[in-house]
Every structure is written in structure tokens, then in C-alpha cells.
Amino acid sequence: MAFGPFLLLALMEGLVTSATLALAAAGLSLVFGVMRVVNVAHGEFYMLGAVLAWAVAALVPGPPALAFLAALVVAPLLVGALAAAADGLILKRLNYDPEATIVATIGLLYMIQQATLSLYGPNANPVQAPFDWRIQLPWFGYSGYKLFVILAAGLVLLALWAFMTRTKAGLIMRATQVDRTTARAFGINVDRVYMGTFALGAGLAALAGVLIVPIQQAHYLMGGDPLLLSFIVVIIGGLGSLRGTLIAALVIGLSDGVISMFFTPTLAKILATLLVAMVLVFRPHGLFGAKA
Amino acid sequence: MTGGGVTGGGVKVWVLHLALLAVLFSAQFWLSPYHATNLVRIMVLAVFAMGYNLAFGYTGLLSLGHALLLAAGMYAAGLPAQLWGWSAGPAFIAGVAGGGLMAAAVGLLALRTAGVSFMIVTLMFAQAGFLTLLYFAPITGGDDGFALANASRRIFGFDLSADTPRFLAAFVIFALGLLASLALVRSPFGRSMVAMRENEERSRMLGYNPFMVKLAALACSGLYAGAAGAAYALLFGYAGASFATIQYSILPMLYVLLGGAGTTLGPFLGALVMFALIEAASGLTSAYFFLVGAALVALVLFAPKGILGTIRERWVRWLP
Numbered sequence: 238m239a240f241g242p243f244l245l246l247a248l249m250e251g252l253v254t255s256a257t258l259a260l261a262a263a264g265l266s267l268v269f270g271v272m273r274v275v276n277v278a279h280g281e282f283y284m285l286g287a288v289l290a291w292a293v294a295a296l297v298p299g300p301p302a303l304a305f306l307a308a309l310v311v312a313p314l315l316v317g318a319l320a321a322a323a324d325g326l327i328l329k330r331l332n333y334d335p336e337a338t339i340v341a342t343i344g345l346l347y348m349i350q351q352a353t354l355s356l357y358g359p360n361a362n363p364v365q366a367p368f369d370w371r372i373q374l375p376w377f378g379y380s381g382y383k384l385f386v387i388l389a390a391g392l393v394l395l396a397l398w399a400f401m402t403r404t405k406a407g408l409i410m411r412a413t414q415v416d417r418t419t420a421r422a423f424g425i426n427v428d429r430v431y432m433g434t435f436a437l438g439a440g441l442a443a444l445a446g447v448l449i450v451p452i453q454q455a456h457y458l459m460g461g462d463p464l465l466l467s468f469i470v471v472i473i474g475g476l477g478s479l480r481g482t483l484i485a486a487l488v489i490g491l492s493d494g495v496i497s498m499f500f501t502p503t504l505a506k507i508l509a510t511l512l513v514a515m516v517l518v519f520r521p522h523g524l525f526g527a528k529a
Numbered sequence: 530m531t532g533g534g535v536t537g538g539g540v541k542v543w544v545l546h547l548a549l550l551a552v553l554f555s556a557q558f559w560l561s562p563y564h565a566t567n568l569v570r571i572m573v574l575a576v577f578a579m580g581y582n583l584a585f586g587y588t589g590l591l592s593l594g595h596a597l598l599l600a601a602g603m604y605a606a607g608l609p610a611q612l613w614g615w616s617a618g619p620a621f622i623a624g625v626a627g628g629g630l631m632a633a634a635v636g637l638l639a640l641r642t643a644g645v646s647f648m649i650v651t652l653m654f655a656q657a658g659f660l661t662l663l664y665f666a667p668i669t670g671g672d673d674g675f676a677l678a679n680a681s682r683r684i685f686g687f688d689l690s691a692d693t694p695r696f697l698a699a700f701v702i703f704a705l706g707l708l709a710s711l712a713l714v715r716s717p718f719g720r721s722m723v724a725m726r727e728n729e730e731r732s733r734m735l736g737y738n739p740f741m742v743k744l745a746a747l748a749c750s751g752l753y754a755g756a757a758g759a760a761y762a763l764l765f766g767y768a769g770a771s772f773a774t775i776q777y778s779i780l781p782m783l784y785v786l787l788g789g790a791g792t793t794l795g796p797f798l799g800a801l802v803m804f805a806l807i808e809a810a811s812g813l814t815s816a817y818f819f820l821v822g823a824a825l826v827a828l829v830l831f832a833p834k835g836i837l838g839t840i841r842e843r844w845v846r847w848l849p
Contacts, residue, residue, distance in 0.1 A: 327826060340782070341829045344824070346822065347818045351818045351822065352816075355816050468649065507657050518642060
């Protein structure tokens with residue numbers, strides 16, 4: 238294959254990564270922005286989304302498209318409910334102290350991972366894509382499902398943006414983000430906002446997991462990479478800024494796609510992690526974030 | 530001030546520590562070989578946790594990257610032994626220095642940040658270190674690691690792969706580490722470390738340089754982590770990239786939180802109790818990490834001061 242089409246393929250693969258990454262990172266960014274909580278268990282919510290998609294696909298009879306549609310609805314709801322419970326039982330009692338919540342979410346990470354290993358097993362299981370069209374380009378054929386993932390992620394992010402800027406619930410969340418005490422003084426139930434935000438953030442990660450599982454298989458350790466990448470995206474984009482998160486997800490996803498086609502992925506990851514650490518050290522508000 | 534016992538107590542404090550060391554020394558005579566080997570492991574990991582405690586418990590630096598310092602010690606000792614046939618003594622010294630230097634290098638950059646950013650930066654550095662070990666797998670052995678030749682595991686004519694010398698070596702390192710940390714936290718420098726944890730702004734106004742104090746504390750922490758990594762490599766004859774994974778950053782934090790952050794004996798007690806818990810639970814479940822996770826959540830929820838921190842608060846005020 239000539240260089241041009243090869244680069245095009247790399248960019249398209251990168252776009253798929255960007256799409257799911259943007260969803261997962263938007264959830265992480267939302268939780269950090271509104272609640273000031275760094276959720277280390279975020280990658281496990283992504284993994285749970287994928288594993289639940291597999292479970293739903295195994296339970297729901299009929300065509301794969303129907304099962305997949307069911308998973309798209311059921312998995313984020315279940316994961317959101319789990320996150321809401323974790324918020325009420327653990328995070329709320331810690332008064333959202335930044336360092337204590339990090340330790341607690343590390344604990345949560347281990348518990349979710351091990352529970353999944355015990356219940357689901359150590360194997361990676363595939364889920365059938367809802368449809369298997371191929372789009373024939375002049376140089377290579379490309380999976381239609383991957384294009385659907387890009388489209389779906391775009392739509393969900395658009396809906397999230399509309400929710401945050403155009404609805405009353407979004408307004409209340411933004412008010413809580415800006416000033417929790419004043420929001421409470423105006424009669425906003427901050428506890429409920431926090432619980433909803435944590436559930437929404439986890440649901441977004443789970444949705445990303447459901448979307449990716451027909452491409453990658455569901456495995457109990459699959460949450461590690463998206464966690465690290467989401468962290469990178471959220472930091473580069475500026476902690477708590479949704480627009481920055483989206484731009485950073487595109488940059489990281491595309492460069493990941495291109496770099497891993499031409500270089501070894503380990504070296505790319507080393508450079509990316511060091512780069513991000515340096516951004517945090519020298520530009521603590523991210524490349525796009527406003528000065529606090 | 531939560532570190533109320535840092536200065537009081539005097540003779541009682543030293544008697545308590547020496548008594549613990551005497552009991553540990555005698556343990557080799559009354560423990561079964563299996564448990565004695567476990568105790569060697571606990572003592573080595575407790576040295577690691579004591580280093581973590583200096584940074585986190587006393588200075589208030591919550592790092593998520595101490596695995597990098599452990600691995601620095603392990604490879605700084607293991608690689609010269611493997612490649613150039615260094616014997617255990619020089620290799621151990623190289624390991625201690627490796628941990629300290631790595632901590633100083635990380636600190637120079639990471640200490641420009643604080644709180645949550647510090648945690649994420651240290652986590653990122655440790656991840657980069659782990660990936661670097663994988664990248665240079667032909668030298669480091671990558672995930673599989675490498676076994677140290679028995680010829681390198683000798684010190685003063687003793688073979689460290691045999692039970693008794695191994696126990697004694699671990700005991701000596703542990704005893705020196707414990708007494709040094711006790712002396713350190715009771716020294717003026719130790720009190721300036723606690724001042725950073727309690728109120729950095731006020732200590733800056735009193736004329737301290739917070740950056741230098743924290744850097745020195747982190748470097749001390751790195752010396753401990755390096756010693757533990759080197760000891761592990763030499764005593765158990767193995768070095769591998771798995772010791773650079775995030776688990777080994779979480780474990781010392783767990784030990785310290787369990788035993789009591791900011792107490793000299795807490796790291797050892799935490800490591801001991803956690804080993805016993807896992808041993809007791811291994812009959813019931815293989816999900817060892819579930820227990821680790823549950824312990825972390827339970828500790829931050831119900832006992833943020835850990836075992837010795839709670840005892841000090843309620844009953845024994847002079848506990849250091």
C-alpha cells in the first residue's frame with residue numbers, strides 16, 4: 238500500500254480511538270470539574286460497560302443488532318447506578334476530600350477488577366457487531382461499524398454539550414461547579430448533583446466500553462489503558478474543561494493512531510506519559526484550560 | 530498537632546523499639562522456615578513502607594510513584610551484579626544510591642506541583658519508568674525479569690540464598706532503617722518535615738525553604754525504597770519489571786495507612802497485619818486484590834489514622 242492511503246488508514250483508526258477516548262475522558266473531566274474528585278476507578282467503569290455488553294448480548298436472543306441496542310441502554314444505566322451507590326456509600330462520607338477520595342477510588346478499582354475476574358473469568362470474549370457492512374474505498378475496505386462508532390460518539394458528545402448548556406439540570410451542575418456553597422444557599426441539593434454527576438461520568442465511560450467491545454474484546458484488565466489515556470487527555474485539555482477535553486482527545490487519538498502505525502507503541506507511550514507529566518509540572522492548568 | 534508524640538517519651542521510646550527488634554531477631558529461632566521467609570519479605574517491604582512513611586506520613590507528600598524508586602534500587606543493584614558480576618555489598622550500596630538519586634530527580638520536577646497534581650505527576654513518572662523497563666527488555670528482562678547468579682549474592686563470605694544469612698541481612702537492614710527513621714523524625718529536620726505537612730505557608734514565613742525540606746525528605750524516602758529494592762533483588766535473587774507497576778506504589782501506601790501514617794512502627798505493623806490478613810483469607814478466596822481494595826476503602830472511611838495512630842490518639846500519647 239502506498240504511503241498516502243496508509244496514512245489515511247492510520248488517521249481513521251486514530252479517529253475511532255479519539256471517539257471512544259473523548260467519551261471516557263468527558264466523563265472523567267465532568268466528575269473532576271463539578272466534584273473536584275479524581276476518579277482512579279474510571280477505567281473500571283469503561284471495562285464494566287464492555288463486560289456488561291457481552292453479558293447482555295449473551296442473554297438477549299434474536300439478531301445481534303437488537304442485543305447491541307439493549308446493551309447500549311442497559312450497560313450505562315447499570316454502571317451509573319453502581320457509581321451512584323459508590324458515591325453515596327463512600328465518597329460522600331469522605332466529604333469529597335481530594336486525597337482521601339483518590340485512595341478510596343484506588344480501592345474501588347481493585348474491588349471492581351477482582352469481582353469481575355471472579356464472576357466473569359480471565360478470558361477475553363468477543364461481542365458481535367450489530368451490522369457488518371464494509372465501505373469499499375479505492376485502496377482498502379473499511380468497517381462500517383467503526384464509522385458508526387465515530388458518529389455515535391459525536392452525537393453523544395453533542396447531546397452532552399446541549400444538556401450542559403441548554404437544560405436546567407445542566408445549569409444547576411455548572412452552578413455547583415462554580416461555587417458549591419452559593420449553590421447550596423440557593424436551595425440546590427448539592428448531594429444529589431454530585432451523585433448524578435458521578436453516575437453520568439461513569440455512564441459515559443460505560444458507553445465508550447459498549448461501543449468499543451465489537452472492535453476489541455471484553456477483558457477484565459481492559460480498563461488500564463483508557464484510564465491512563467483519559468488522564469492524559471483531561472490534563473492536556475485542562476482539568477474540568479469539556480471543549481479542551483474534546484480537542485485533546487482528537488490530538489491524542491490521532492497521534493496515537495499514526496505513531497503506533499510507524500513506531501513501537503511502548504516508545505510512543507513512554508514519550509506521551511513523560512510529555513504529560515511535564516505539562517502538569519510547567520503548565521498546571523493544561524494547554525487549553527483557563528488560569529484558575 | 531497530630532504528631533504529638535514526635536518529641537516526648539525519651540527512654541520509653543527507645544526501649545519499645547529495641548524490644549521489638551529483640552523479638553524480631555529471636556523470631557528466626559522459633560518460626561518455621563516458611564514463616565521465617567515470609568518475615569524476611571515483610572521486613573524488606575516494611576523498609577520500603579518506612580521510606581514511604583517519611584514522605585507521606587511525616588512530610589505530607591502523597592506519592593503514587595514509589596514503585597519507580599523501588600525498581601530503581603532493584604535494578605541499580607541487580608544490573609551491575611548481573612552484567613559485571615558485582616558482589617552483594619557494592620551492589621546494595623549502588624541500589625540505595627539509585628533509589629535516592631531517582632527520588633531527587635523526580636522531586637526536582639514533581640515538587641513544583643502539590644496535592645492532586647503531585648500524585649498524578651509521580652504516577653506518570655512511575656508509569657514511564659515501568660514502560661522504559663519493558664522497552665529495554667533485552668537488558669532488563671522486561672516482564673519476566675532475570676534471576677541473579679548465586680555468585681553475586683554473597684557478602685563477607687556468607688551466602689544470601691541460605692535461610693540464616695538471608696534472615697540476618699534483612700534484619701540488619703530493617704533494624705538500621707527503623708532506628709534511623711526514629712532518630713530522623715525526632716531530629717530538628719524531622720520536625721521541619723512535620724511542619725511542611727501541617728502548615729507549609731507558616732513554615733515558609735518562619736524562614737524554612739519548603740522546597741528544599743520536601744526534596745530532602747523525598748530523597749531520604751528514596752534511599753529507603755532503594756535499599757528495599759536492592760535487598761529484595763539480592764535476598765530473593767530476582768529482579769523484574771513487575772516491581773515497577775502501580776501495585777508497588779499502592780502497597781506501601783496501604784501498609785502505612787493501615788499501621789498508622791506518621792508513626793515509626795506503623796509501616797512494619799501495617800505490612801505484618803496485611804500479610805497475616807492475606808494469609809488468613811487465602812483459604813477463602815483467591816481474590817487477593819479484592820482484599821487490598823476493601824482494606825483501602827475501609828481505612829479511609831473508618832480509620833484514617835490507622836492502628837497506631839488511633840492508639841496514640843486514645844491511649845499512648847508518647848508513641849513516636
